[in-house]
Amino acid sequence: MANLTAVRPTQPWTAPTATDPVDLGVHLPGSKSITARALVLSALADGPSTLHLPLRARDTELMAAGLRNLGVAVSTNDDNRWVVRPQELRGPARIDVGLAGTVMRFGPPVAGLTDGPVTFDGDPVARTRPLGPLLDGLRALGVRIDAAPTGGLPLTVHGTGRVAGGEVTIDASASSQFVSGLLLAAPRFDRGVVVRHQGPPVPSAPHLRMTTRMLRAAGAAVDDGTPDLWVVEPGRLSGREWEIEPDLSGAVPYFAAALVTGGRVTLRGWPHNSAQPVDQLRTLLHRLGGEVTVDAEGLTVRGTGTVHGIDADLSEIAELTPAVAALAVLADAPSKLRGIAHIRGHETDRLAALARELTGLGADVTETADSLEIRPRPLRGGGFETYHDHRMAHAAAIIGLAVPGVELSDVTCTAKTQPEFPALWSAMVTGD
Numbered sequence: 035m036a037n038l039t040a041v042r043p044t045q046p047w048t049a050p051t052a053t054d055p056v057d058l059g060v061h062l063p064g065s066k067s068i069t070a071r072a073l074v075l076s077a078l079a080d081g082p083s084t085l086h087l088p089l090r091a092r093d094t095e096l097m098a099a100g101l102r103n104l105g106v107a108v109s110t111n112d113d114n115r116w117v118v119r120p121q122e123l124r125g126p127a128r129i130d131v132g133l134a135g136t137v138m139r140f141g142p143p144v145a146g147l148t149d150g151p152v153t154f155d156g157d158p159v160a161r162t163r164p165l166g167p168l169l170d171g172l173r174a175l176g177v178r179i180d181a182a183p184t185g186g187l188p189l190t191v192h193g194t195g196r197v198a199g200g201e202v203t204i205d206a207s208a209s210s211q212f213v214s215g216l217l218l219a220a221p222r223f224d225r226g227v228v229v230r231h232q233g234p235p236v237p238s239a240p241h242l243r244m245t246t247r248m249l250r251a252a253g254a255a256v257d258d259g260t261p262d263l264w265v266v267e268p269g270r271l272s273g274r275e276w277e278i279e280p281d282l283s284g285a286v287p288y289f290a291a292a293l294v295t296g297g298r299v300t301l302r303g304w305p306h307n308s309a310q311p312v313d314q315l316r317t318l319l320h321r322l323g324g325e326v327t328v329d330a331e332g333l334t335v336r337g338t339g340t341v342h343g344i345d346a347d348l349s350e351i352a353e354l355t356p357a358v359a360a361l362a363v364l365a366d367a368p369s370k371l372r373g374i375a376h377i378r379g380h381e382t383d384r385l386a387a388l389a390r391e392l393t394g395l396g397a398d399v400t401e402t403a404d405s406l407e408i409r410p411r412p413l414r415g416g417g418f419e420t421y422h423d424h425r426m427a428h429a430a431a432i433i434g435l436a437v438p439g440v441e442l443s444d445v446t447c448t449a450k451t452q453p454e455f456p457a458l459w460s461a462m463v464t465g466d
């Protein structure tokens with residue numbers, strides 16, 4: 035099968051260098067992870083839902099389009115308010131996952147509930163991202179799937195309108211999204227689901243808590259009280275109003291800018307009781323030399339201009355590794371970033387990509403199977419390959435604040451989660 039996605043245009047970009055401390059108060063778009071879950075839960079609910087302040091970016095537009103292809107009425111015309119009206123799920127259909135882990139992992143369990151075949155494919159790199167344990171898990175729950183010999187994309191889910199569900203054991207060490215995908219659709223399985231993880235630790239625990247929290251908010255009965263075991267009872271999901279929080283992961287490059295330049299960045303509209311890993315981020319930024327406060331204005335990060343080296347296990351917030359690695363090359367001491375083997379299966383092999391590109395700018399970086407060791411050295415400008423990876427682009431932009439002439443091979447990849455990134459970043463640096 036040909037890839038669904040045509041070759042995407044790219045645009046080289048020279049990262050702007052900061053001459054002054056940044057001072058930014060910003061309303062950022064909604065969380066990718068919360069928007070994706072709200073779309074799926076709304077599509078499977080028994081009444082309409084509204085997503086307030088959703089993320090409009092490539093990943094979430096692909097999720098909306100994919101659900102639409104299954105017959106769900108998803109209206110995304112209003113930037114601030116997306117409305118989802120569930121319908122009977124229908125095949126045949128084709129779903130373009132782009133490079134979105136959320137679409138390729140949350141989509142197939144939903145497709146099992148469709149009454150016809152649903153084919154999934156995406157960007158060429160998406161075909162290399164891990165998917166096997168999720169598909170094997172779904173098969174064990176009664177779904178017929180034809181997948182590529184690699185065990186991943188392209189694949190066809192032969193939906194029959196119902197999924198038996200029941201007990202399944204998978205190895206989710208390559209991605210927490212395998213578990214999240216099974217859980218999100220499970221209330222609609224005949225017997226719900228009992229998912230057991232067996233293998234090296236599951237990464238991204240806060241994303242699993244986000245999944246169970248949002249399932250409960252939609253009315254599902256969920257038990258996640260035993261480590262590595264999740265139970266979702268069969269039952270109805272309610273349509274509801276989803277308030278989408280600002281994207282904390284998308285805010286991290288701006289917070290990093292506060293650290294590098296000795297400036298201040300406030301993320302406005304920050305909720306009191308967040309579903310995102312704000313405590314882990316607060317601890318991390320504090321150790322890197324920042325000060326984090328939450329008040330009526332929002333979530334504020336202040337820096338001194340000195341970044342500290344750290345030894346940190348990033349497994350819970352591994353998607354932030356590129357930004358943290360960028361800070362580490364600018365730090366006052368060596369760093370070790372551990373527990374991140376699985377990010378080799380993210381948008382690119384992030385350990386290899388970071389080691390290569392940071393070394394290219396003059397840093398001293400050692401890549402191990404599951405970590406990066408970074409010893410700061412004087413850096414120089416030069417080319418920086420982004421490998422279609424939005425967070426590699428963020429890393430280059432952060433370094434560019436302090437190092438003139440960091441030239442990204444492409445900045446359009448930031449549209450995966452934040453199309454506003456190049457304009458917002460430049461405005462922050464120039465103070466416009």
Ligand SMILES: O=C(O)C1=C[C@@H](OP(=O)(O)O)[C@@H](O)[C@H](O)C1
Nearest residue numbers: 067209210211214237238241353
């Ligand atoms: O469920 C989610 O929304 C996500 C889970 C994490 O995936 P992994 O567990 O594969 O790292 C995270 O890195 C990704 O950006 C978003």
Ligand SMILES: C=C(OP(=O)(O)O)C(=O)O
Nearest residue numbers: 133134135136353380425
């Ligand atoms: C790993 C990421 O994304 P995905 O949801 O595509 O896995 C990410 O955004 O850093």
